[in-house]
Amino acid sequence: MPQIKSLLEIPGDYLEGGGQILRTALALSVIAQRPVRIFNIRLKRENPGLRQQHFNTLWALKEISDARVEGFYLGSREIKFYPLRIKSCELDIDIKTAGSIGLTLQPLIPVGCFSSLGLTLNIKGGTSGRGAIPIEYYWGVIIPILKRIGIEVKLDLIKRGYYPKGGGEVKVRIEPKINFTPLNLTEQGGLIKIEGISHANGNLKKQRVAERQKDKAEE
Known part of the structure; x- marks a missing residue:
């Protein structure tokens, strides 16, 4: 045994x-x-x-x-x-609150790499929240860094979900990977550009929250 x-x-x-x-x-x-x-x-x-x-x-x-x-x-x-x-499978994960999709996804990516055929995840919850990883951070930082290691992750935003209701939805595909490429970040690169995404719940359209956020960031 x-x-x-x-x-x-x-x-x-x-x-x-x-x-x-x-x-x-x-x-x-x-x-x-x-x-x-x-x-x-x-x-x-x-x-x-x-x-x-x-x-x-x-x-x-x-x-x-x-x-x-x-x-x-x-x-x-x-x-x-x-x-x-570790199984290869497709899972539907419904957080049922505005709990962070980004934090829920965090431990599933490394696990998915070690599955034989990868993982497909459909996750519902919050896509933006205080103190949590927003979906944009995956697109702009996490996924590009993972790609340099050899990890392929595709994240599609179906619907945004805000506090306190949540209701956001993403579809994630994590490809299997056993042999990783070493990551060398010993030299600081030069600044190429600064960009951002300003968005808000549709209920705040009259208050122009997304536009005001953008204007403040550009000051």
């Missing part, structure tokens, strides 16, 4: 004590096929434990890896996660 690996203990209240510990630990657990126990999850946040977007991230990684999970419920402050394998 194969040897069962011992649980790696991870304190979820370390340093900032937010959801990033959970996302990173789960992604590495799936890739390394190493079970983890994460305790004191988001203990330093106003509402500790698994919130909806963290719950959905955990669910997605559970499905992808055929994992057994203990403590799998909203508000849980401790989980035990036992991944088995």
Whole structure:
């Protein structure tokens, strides 16, 4: 019989004590096929434990890896996660709130690279939110950097979703990749251009929020 690996203990209240510990630990657990126990999850946040977007991230990684999970419920402050394998599949992930699509996607990209046929993800939630990765950051920063490593990610925006309702939707395709290209960022390049995208909910059209944001940025 194969040897069962011992649980790696991870304190979820370390340093900032937010959801990033959970996302990173789960992604590495799936890739390394190493079970983890994460305790004191988001203990330093106003509402500790698994919130909806963290719950959905955990669910997605559970499905992808055929994992057994203990403590799998909203508000849980401790989980035990036992991944088995990495599957190629298509998943529909509905955060049901304005929870960040960008943060939900974050741990799924490295896991998808190690699947035999890649991953296709349909995610609903918030596309822009305070303190979270906006979709534009994926287009302008994350995806180009990943491409230099050899990772191919395609992200299509179907609909924007704003706080507090959410309702945004994206479709993501992550291609499989095992052999990566080293990333060399030791030399600072020169500034070529500065660009941005200003957008706002359609309900704010009369207030010209998108236009005022653009004007302020150009000052």
